[in-house]
Amino acid sequence: MAARKGSASGAKAGANVSADELKSYYRDMLLIRRFEEKAGQLYGMGLIGGFCHLYIGQEAVVVGLEAAAKEGDKRVTSYRDHGHMLACGMDPKGVMAELTGREGGYSKGKGGSMHMFSKEKHFYGGHGIVGAQVPIGAGLAFSDKYKGNDNVTFAYFGDGAANQGQVAETYNMAQLWDLPVVFVIENNQYAMGTSVQRATKSPDFYERGVAYGIQGEEVDGMDVLAVKAAGEKAVAHCRAGKGPYILEIKTYRYRGHSMSDPAKYRTREEVQKIREERDAIEHVRQLLLTGKHASEDELKDIDKEIKGIVNEAADFAKESPEPALEELWTDIYTDVAPQNA
Amino acid sequence: MLDQPTNERRLTIARAMAEAMQQEMQRDPTVFLMGEDIGGFGGIFGNTRGLFEEFGKERVRDTPISETGFISAAVGAAMDGMRPVVELMFVDFFGVCFDAIYNQMAKNTYFSGGNASVPMVLMTSTGGGYSDAGQHSQCLYGTFAHLPGMKVVSPSNAYDAKGLMTAAVRDDNPVIYMFHKGLQGMGWLSTEPGATVNTPESDYSVEIGKAKVVREGRDVTLVGLAMGVHNALKAADRLAEEGVSAEVVDLVSLVPLDRETVINSVAKTGRLIVVDEDYHSYGVSGEIIATVTEHDISKLKASPARVTYPDVPIPYARHMEQLCLPNPDKIIAAYRKM
Ligand SMILES: Cc1ncc(C[n+]2csc(CCOP(=O)(O)OP(=O)(O)O)c2C)c(N)n1
Ligand SMILES: [Mg+2]
Numbered sequence: 001m002a003a004r005k006g007s008a009s010g011a012k013a014g015a016n017v018s019a020d021e022l023k024s025y026y027r028d029m030l031l032i033r034r035f036e037e038k039a040g041q042l043y044g045m046g047l048i049g050g051f052c053h054l055y056i057g058q059e060a061v062v063v064g065l066e067a068a069a070k071e072g073d074k075r076v077t078s079y080r081d082h083g084h085m086l087a088c089g090m091d092p093k094g095v096m097a098e099l100t101g102r103e104g105g106y107s108k109g110k111g112g113s114m115h116m117f118s119k120e121k122h123f124y125g126g127h128g129i130v131g132a133q134v135p136i137g138a139g140l141a142f143s144d145k146y147k148g149n150d151n152v153t154f155a156y157f158g159d160g161a162a163n164q165g166q167v168a169e170t171y172n173m174a175q176l177w178d179l180p181v182v183f184v185i186e187n188n189q190y191a192m193g194t195s196v197q198r199a200t201k202s203p204d205f206y207e208r209g210v211a212y213g214i215q216g217e218e219v220d221g222m223d224v225l226a227v228k229a230a231g232e233k234a235v236a237h238c239r240a241g242k243g244p245y246i247l248e249i250k251t252y253r254y255r256g257h258s259m260s261d262p263a264k265y266r267t268r269e270e271v272q273k274i275r276e277e278r279d280a281i282e283h284v285r286q287l288l289l290t291g292k293h294a295s296e297d298e299l300k301d302i303d304k305e306i307k308g309i310v311n312e313a314a315d316f317a318k319e320s321p322e323p324a325l326e327e328l329w330t331d332i333y334t335d336v337a338p339q340n341a
Numbered sequence: 342m343l344d345q346p347t348n349e350r351r352l353t354i355a356r357a358m359a360e361a362m363q364q365e366m367q368r369d370p371t372v373f374l375m376g377e378d379i380g381g382f383g384g385i386f387g388n389t390r391g392l393f394e395e396f397g398k399e400r401v402r403d404t405p406i407s408e409t410g411f412i413s414a415a416v417g418a419a420m421d422g423m424r425p426v427v428e429l430m431f432v433d434f435f436g437v438c439f440d441a442i443y444n445q446m447a448k449n450t451y452f453s454g455g456n457a458s459v460p461m462v463l464m465t466s467t468g469g470g471y472s473d474a475g476q477h478s479q480c481l482y483g484t485f486a487h488l489p490g491m492k493v494v495s496p497s498n499a500y501d502a503k504g505l506m507t508a509a510v511r512d513d514n515p516v517i518y519m520f521h522k523g524l525q526g527m528g529w530l531s532t533e534p535g536a537t538v539n540t541p542e543s544d545y546s547v548e549i550g551k552a553k554v555v556r557e558g559r560d561v562t563l564v565g566l567a568m569g570v571h572n573a574l575k576a577a578d579r580l581a582e583e584g585v586s587a588e589v590v591d592l593v594s595l596v597p598l599d600r601e602t603v604i605n606s607v608a609k610t611g612r613l614i615v616v617d618e619d620y621h622s623y624g625v626s627g628e629i630i631a632t633v634t635e636h637d638i639s640k641l642k643a644s645p646a647r648v649t650y651p652d653v654p655i656p657y658a659r660h661m662e663q664l665c666l667p668n669p670d671k672i673i674a675a676y677r678k679m
Contacts, residue, residue, distance in 0.1 A: 049472025049659055101472065101658035112474045112657030128476035129434060130406050163405035164437070191406055193382040199405040260529040265382065328661050332653055 004206070004217040017225060019293035025067065025224045026284045026294075027302050029059035032083040033281060034310045035092055036255075039082065039099055039113075042314060043259050048099045052113045055083035057254035060280035061186050062087040064227025065154055065247075068235050072149065074140045076124040076133045077156035079114035080186075080253075084156065088121045092309055096317035104320030108327055130191075131164030133157060134183070138170045141181035141244075152180040152238040160191020162205050171212045171244070180238035182231070183209070183246045186221070188253045193265035206248035216246030222278045252278070352540040353526025355387035357499035358464070361506035362389065362426060364544045366396055369424060372510055373400040375411050376428030385430060386466050386525050408438035412463065416445045419461040424510060429465040432519060433476050435484070446515045447490030461516075462509045467495070468521040468568055468618060470666055471530055475654035478662070482566070482617065483624030485517050486595040492549055493595040495519040497570035499526075499540045501593055504547025512549060521567040521618075533571045550597035554606060558588035561676055562606040564629050565616035566592040569667060572648075573616050576672035585676065595625060600632045607633050611642035614675050616667050621649040643679035648672050 036054040043052050055062075058080075066087045069075075077084045085095050090106065098105025098116050106116040114128040124140060127133040137155025144151040161167065162185055174181050185205045189196055196203045206216035215237065219230040227249060234245035252274045256263055288294040352360065366372045374389060380403040383390035393401040404411040408429060415425035429435060435442060442463065450458045469478025486493045492514050496502035502520065509516035524536035555570060556577055563573035570591045577587035588606050592599070607613045613633055615626040626647035633645065648667045656662055 050477070050657065051473060098657075101661075107657075109658035109661065110474075110654075110656045112472065114476070115474055115657070128474070129437060131437070160406045163407050165407060165409050166437075191377075192385070193378045194403055194405075198403060262382075322660050323658050325661065325664060328651075328653060328656060328664065 019288070019291075021067070022284060022288055022293055023298075023302070025063050026281065026288060026299070027306065028063045028066070028087060029224065029281045029284065030302065030306050031092070031309065032059045032063070032086050034306050035086060035096070035313065036082060038310050038314050039096065040255070040259070042096075042100065042317070047318065048113065049101065050112055051079070051258035051260065052099065053080040053258050054253070054255045055080055057274070058186060058188060058221065058251045059083060060224040060227055061184070061221045061249050061251050064224040065182075065184065065231040067224075067228040068231030069152075069154070072122065072151040073235075074122040074124060074144070074151065074153040075156065076137045076140060076153065077126065078130065078133060078158060078161065079126065079128050080158070081114065081116065081126045085116060085118070085123055088123050090118050090121050090123060092313035093316040096313040097320045100317040100320070101322070102317060102320035103323045104316060109323040110327070110331065131157060131161040131166050134161070134164070134167050135170045137181050137183070138174045138179050141174070141179040142177065145178070145180055150180070150239045152182055152235050154182050154184055156184045156186055158191060159185060159187040159189065159196050159205060160194065160199060162208065163199055171209055171214055174244040175209070175212045175214050178241060178243035180241075181244045182234045182238060183244060185246070185248045186251055187248055188251045190253070190257070190265065192257045195265065204248070206246055209244070209246040214244050214246055216248065219247055219249045221249035221251030222280045222283065224280055224284055350539055350542065351537050352499040352503070353387070353532070353537050354496060354499045354502040354520060355390070355525050355527060357503035357540050358388040358506050358520065359390050359392060360540070361503045361544070362510070363392055363395065365507060365510040366392070366400060368544070369510075371422060372424045372426065373402065374426045374428070375402045375404050375415060377404055377406055377430050379403060379428055384428065386520070386522065387527050388464070388520065388525070389428070408434060409441050412438050412441035413445050415461050416441060416449065416459055419459045419515075420449060420457040424460050426462040426464065426510060429463060431477050432465040432467045432481050433479050435465070435481065443488045443490070447488055450514070451490060458513050459515045460513045462506070462518050463515065464518040464520065466522050466525070467519045468523050469655055469662060470523050472657055472659050472662060474657040478655040480519075480617075480619040480650070482519065482595055482619045483628070485519070486598075486625060486628075491515040491517055491596065493517045493519065494549055494593060495521065495567040495595070496593065497524065497567050497591050498536045498538045500538050501547050503540050504545050505549065505593070507544055508546040508549050511546065516549065519567070523568050524571070533568065535571050535574065547593070550594050550599060552593055552599035552602040553591045554588060554602065555591045556587070556589040558586040558610065560586045560610055561612035561614060561679070562588045562590060562603070562610045563614050563616060563672060564590045564592060564603055566595065566625070568618055569616035572667050572669055572672060576669040576676075579669060579673060580676065587676075598628070598632070600636075603629060603632060604636050608637070608640045611640060612676070612679055613641065613645040614672060615645070615647045615649070616672060617647065617649045618667055619650060620652050621647065622652050624649070646675040646679065648675055
């Protein structure tokens with residue numbers, strides 16, 4: 001048992017990856033980015049309400065881990081959930097229509113940006129309470145283990161959420177019961193306006209499992225291949241019945257915490273520097289071009305395809321009708337009628 | 342009556358809360374603040390703005406996202422004579438830390454036979470109306486007021502917000518201070534203009550446990566708190582155009598509850614409508630009605646009514662949420678049915 005600094009899996013850029021795989025990661029990451037940009041626009045137009053937390057900058061995390069997943073594996077995450085849903089194959093139209101609160105949305109307009117589920121794609125939310133999804137992830141893993149299949153659950157949470165008490169409780173149980181759950185800490189360095197350094201003196205989250213006997217490692221979240229390699233290792237550990245695994249994935253969010261962020265807690269230069277020097281999508285783009293795996297024209301075609309998908313999602317999200325008002329009273333319980341309809 | 346707004350010193354509730362905390366911190370070195378992003382960020386609802394700069398990180402303490410931990414830690418500090426003011430960012434998050442609140446904060450005074458009181462303030466935001474769905478839009482007034490051992494207040498305007506905060510900090514009991522997001526005066530959230538009122542610079546207290554008749558009337562009593570007061574005042578304005586004179590009672594405090602002011606008002610008007618943005622069943626609205634009917638049901642000329650949030654998790658879709666929220670139209674409709 002150990003906690004490892006640095007990308008132990010150390011996937012060298014381009015090594016052991018086919019051109020098609022690289023292209024598909026590029027495509028999947030681009031889909032998330034363009035989708036989120038569009039969501040930001042729709043928010044600006046007043047079509048999306050409440051808080052809306054964009055995933056821009058963190059795309060390589062979910063795309064890399066989804067590349068390590070197999071059919072039946074589960075995932076659960078926080079309110080910053082759009083990327084996870086797109087990466088696991090949920091329909092961009094249904095996600096966008098939930099953002100606009102329409103009938104065609106995954107939760108029929110009842111949940112909004114933070115609350116969506118798809119049992120079909122094994123996506124168990126979208127959770128608004130910081131840390132809540134972590135024990136839920138353990139429970140999903142418990143169910144798989146009990147049923148005797150070899151599926152794993154990815155429980156995603158932030159650097160801020162890592163300081164919630166229920167995370168510690170869950171680590172202990174998950175290891176005690178050898179649950180097949182990968183705890184994925186998306187360390188984007190901030191929890192709202194609070195940097196990691198201001199929230200803990202133990203900033204190496206991958207080490208936090210040591211006390212419970214859980215193996216962990218730190219991963220470069222701006223390198224989709226490194227994420228995939230680390231994910232494969234973690235998943236193999238879980239599938240082999242060895243219990244949980246922790247991946248601390250170092251990433252960065254480019255946008256505000258939500259759409260109403262005064263952005264006073266970090267400098268523009270800090271954001272700009274990471275965008276310019278570390279962008280995960282640009283990284284894969286360069287791999288594709290320098291490795292001659294794809295031509296500029298091919299990449300342009302991908303861009304175009306993505307643009308089409310995103311526009312179609314946005315159109316659907318605008319045109320899908322508002323939910324019928326009677327829907328207000330359904331789904332509160334699975335059976336009984338509400339008390340004061 | 343509400344203080345007549347003058348142009349002199351109109352503060353938002355956010356600024357009024359911050360000013361009260363500032364003055365109490367200047368006066369009493371045992372007062373300190375804890376919460377998520379209340380420091381340099383100034384609180385996501387603006388209510389601690391400027392305090393970090395004046396008092397520094399020791400007394401204006403940003404916490405990790407560890408609500409059970411820091412709220413119970415405040416209980417410990419309070420029992421040792423400190424006066425913590427702690428923020429639970431959204432009241433909806435109480436689920437993470439309710440043990441700290443109602444088993445520790447609310448009960449230690451009693452269980453110590455009065456030996457170890459818990460003089461702390463837990464401030465928390467309430468209310469919806471801006472499409473933030475059911476984990477960020479609740480009021481939960483009744484949930485907190487139901488449990489003995491802690492006082493519960495909720496201001497409807499900046500004058501009361503400041504005075505209640507001052508009173509809460511000085512109170513030797515735990516006080517839950519619930520501020521409605523829609524009254525707060527934040528740039529990014531639309532605000533009820535009636536909440537931004539003249540607020541004196543000097544320190545003063547607004548008594549906890551005393552309701553206010555904010556508009557006098559003869560025909561019907563409208564009882565509310567926080568946003569409910571503004572809905573009631575708007576309904577009263579419109580009813581007045583039809584010659585109906587509505588009296589509006591701002592509860593200000595749920596625990597202790599000023600039953601007498603409500604009873605006296607209904608004794609005068611004979612009609613009662615309670616406006617409450619919290620869920621319909623088992624809540625403040627039922628308690629107010631029971632208070633009046635238990636006292637003297639013969640004073641009522643009509644069955645009491647309530648305009649409340651239906652027993653539904655708060656939906657995201659705007660038109661669904663708006664359908665559920667109390668508003669002046671619903672209050673007027675309730676009156677017409679009487
Ligand atoms: C229990 C609880 N406390 C506080 C909040 C308010 N809140 C929402 S997101 C957030 C920051 C979380 O940061 P992190 O876990 O790092 O995730 P990120 O937003 O960076 O993805 C806070 C404090 C909440 N939703 N739930
Ligand atoms: Mg974070």
